[in-house]
Amino acid sequence: MTEQSRKVPAEALELPPIERAALEGSDMKLHAIIYDFDLTLADSSRGVIECVNYALNCMGLPNAPADRVRETIGLSMSATFEYVTGQTPESALVTEFSEHFKIRADRVMADLTYLFPKVPDVVRLFYQKGIRQGIVSNKLRYRIEDITVRDRIRECFSAIIGAEDIIRHKPDPSGLRAAMEHLKCQPDATVYVGDHLVDAETAARAGVSFVGVLTGVTTPERFRRFPVRAIIESLTQLPEILGIESVGRGVSGSA
Secondary structure, three states, X not given: OOOOOOOOOOOOOOOOOOOOOHHHOOOOOOOEEXXXXXXXXXXXXXXXXXXXXXXXXXXXXXXXXXXXXXXXXXXXXXXXXXXXXXXXXXXXXXXXXHHHHHHHHHHHOHHHOEEOOOHHHHHHHHXXXXXXXXXXXOOOHHHHHHHHHHOOOHHHOOEEEOHHHOOOOOOOOHHHHHHHXXXXXXXXXXXXXXXXXHHHHHHHHHOOEEEEEOOOOOOHHHHOOOOOOEEEOOXXXXXXXXXXXXXXXXXXXXX
């Protein structure tokens, strides 16, 4: 991690350890899979780095290093601002930062965001198997919808919960609970898949089984501080660890 001497918000990285629990069992009846979006289903790094630094420049602040911005992907605007600037996220500052970020993101984010290889194959496989799927993200829902429509996988998701749909963002579990309510599934029959510690904490707070994917910046060691069903290199391994047969060899291989 870069610049470790700077203050890191508790919401971002320094989360308390949670005892491992029965969530690790492999005999659950799977009804639904819910995903984080950024760095779980898609690589939005270029877009987020562009928009964060655009917002900082508009506020008269210096650019943040690309690696540092990448560590914030998936966090709320408040946590992102605090992490990249080291400043207390006062309401007025966060509002200004968010407004500038949104202006730039409306122009460039979709074009600078790409689904990871094989992600369409994986989510279409689960869709064909009749498993309900959703997305819960701190990203704005309409951005996710634009990208999933563009890449022809929107029909695979029966629920998409974004930042504008809830008052309290991850790691608060309200978004995940809202998605489960929409999907009509219970926590013990649901898996949440994410790349960040904030996703692992969200799942733990909701009582949902969690799968960590290493397409972000979180290491296996950090994921293991939480109840975790599995840690996978990429989404291509998800069908196997959930015991779902693949269609031909469409999701084999690495991402």
